[in-house]
Amino acid sequence: MAKDVRIEQLWIPDSLDAPDAADFLAAVEVGRKVRMQTWGSDDLAYTPLEKLLELADPYERQVILVAKVDGEIVGAVDIALPLTDNLDLAEFTLDILPEFQRQGVGRQLLQAAEHLARSEGRTLILVDTNHPGASLHEFEKAQLVPGSGQGFVPLESREVEFARKTGYTLQHIEQFSSCALPLDTKLVADLQAEAEEANNGRYRLHHWTDRCPDEWLEAVAVLENLAGAAVDPSLETPIEQGMVFDGGILREAEEVTIAQGRRTVVTAVEHLASGSLVGLTTISVLAHRPDVVFQDDTLVLQEHRGNKLGLLIKVANMERLTEQFPDARVIYTWNAPENRYLLTVNQQLGFTTAGVTGIWQKELPSLKASVS
Numbered sequence: 188m189a190k191d192v193r194i195e196q197l198w199i200p201d202s203l204d205a206p207d208a209a210d211f212l213a214a215v216e217v218g219r220k221v222r223m224q225t226w227g228s229d230d231l232a233y234t235p236l237e238k239l240l241e242l243a244d245p246y247e248r249q250v251i252l253v254a255k256v257d258g259e260i261v262g263a264v265d266i267a268l269p270l271t272d273n274l275d276l277a278e279f280t281l282d283i284l285p286e287f288q289r290q291g292v293g294r295q296l297l298q299a300a301e302h303l304a305r306s307e308g309r310t311l312i313l314v315d316t317n318h319p320g321a322s323l324h325e326f327e328k329a330q331l332v333p334g335s336g337q338g339f340v341p342l343e344s345r346e347v348e349f350a351r352k353t354g355y356t357l358q359h360i361e362q363f364s365s366c367a368l369p370l371d372t373k374l375v376a377d378l379q380a381e382a383e384e385a386n387n388g389r390y391r392l393h394h395w396t397d398r399c400p401d402e403w404l405e406a407v408a409v410l411e412n413l414a415g416a417a418v419d420p421s422l423e424t425p426i427e428q429g430m431v432f433d434g435g436i437l438r439e440a441e442e443v444t445i446a447q448g449r450r451t452v453v454t455a456v457e458h459l460a461s462g463s464l465v466g467l468t469t470i471s472v473l474a475h476r477p478d479v480v481f482q483d484d485t486l487v488l489q490e491h492r493g494n495k496l497g498l499l500i501k502v503a504n505m506e507r508l509t510e511q512f513p514d515a516r517v518i519y520t521w522n523a524p525e526n527r528y529l530l531t532v533n534q535q536l537g538f539t540t541a542g543v544t545g546i547w548q549k550e551l552p553s554l555k556a557s558v559s
Contacts, residue, residue: 198210221283240446275310277313293349334358364541365517365538389459390456393456406463465488505536
């Protein structure tokens with residue numbers, strides 16, 4: 188057991204060179220070291236500036252609690268509180284330095300985070316555990332399968348053991364994949380030919396970066412609402428239920444993203460006969476990490492599937508990404524394991540499985556319930 192663990196709320200500085208920024212920098216470094224331990228690289232870690240920019244998100248309030256031992260930050264929990272929808276929800280990201288794991292630090296931080304979430308009226312907690320591909324083979328015999336969907340997390344891993352002991356239930360799995368950039372030129376030509384043969388000139392691609400053209404704004408809002416309306420296994424990174432988009436909200440979201448310094452590369456597909464947008468795919472480029480990019484939602488309307496439109500728009504968007512952001516060397520994505528369609532498309536593009544993320548849930552009694 189770690190002695191004398193102090194839990195306190197992290198002060199968020201105005202800038203990274205402010206005299207009071209030391210704790211913030213130390214907390215971000217804890218996150219980086221944990222990702223190095225898990226994935227063997229810091230591709231998925233925030234830079235301090237990226238984290239500072241993210242904390243200004245108007246759709247989500249973030250509170251960070253830290254654990255200190257002898258005055259040094261050895262763990263942190265990021266508590267994300269949605270402000271426009273899912274108002275009963277809090278999402279935790281818990282990071283403990285490798286040398287302080289299994290010493291009770293994580294449990295103390297988690298309890299403090301749950302207490303804070305309850306005081307904010309949040310009763311549904313989500314937390315994730317991350318498992319690199321190598322660990323899945325190592326633990327193949329003992330698997331924990333989620334309540335819904337497919338896939339598994341390794342039952343005997345430290346993270347799974349901790350989540351179960353602290354009262355969390357595994358809800359679902361997301362498969363985590365990566366692909367090296369740029370794509371091979373011959374591969375691109377072959378895949379484009381395959382997709383174009385299947386859709387037979389019935390569709391047209393449209394591209395934009397950062398801001399959607401006015402003419403497609405409402406059509407994109409409709410697609411985003413369809414993406415959020417149900418957890419559809421054909422979706423890549425489905426939007427959490429609750430947010431209803433219109434053109435105005437989409438414009439606001441674009442401005443928030445731009446203010447954070449992030450770039451968004453989009454390819455949409457129009458059905459020529461009806462003149463309507465029937466699919467889109469989005470890639471996000473971070474402000475201060477141009478070598479690592481993230482595949483966001485990919486959606487093709489049900490009635491237009493079977494025409495290789497997912498392949499068509501993803502190949503085109505990855506090519507545009509490389510043209511506009513030549514420093515990008517790797518793209519990451521998360522998919523539900525039951526999403527065979529997009530997993531197959533990703534495999535064709537050269538994505539390989541890097542691991543899985545387990546999404547865990549816990550329902551807290553509300554403060555009102557516990558008072559009565």
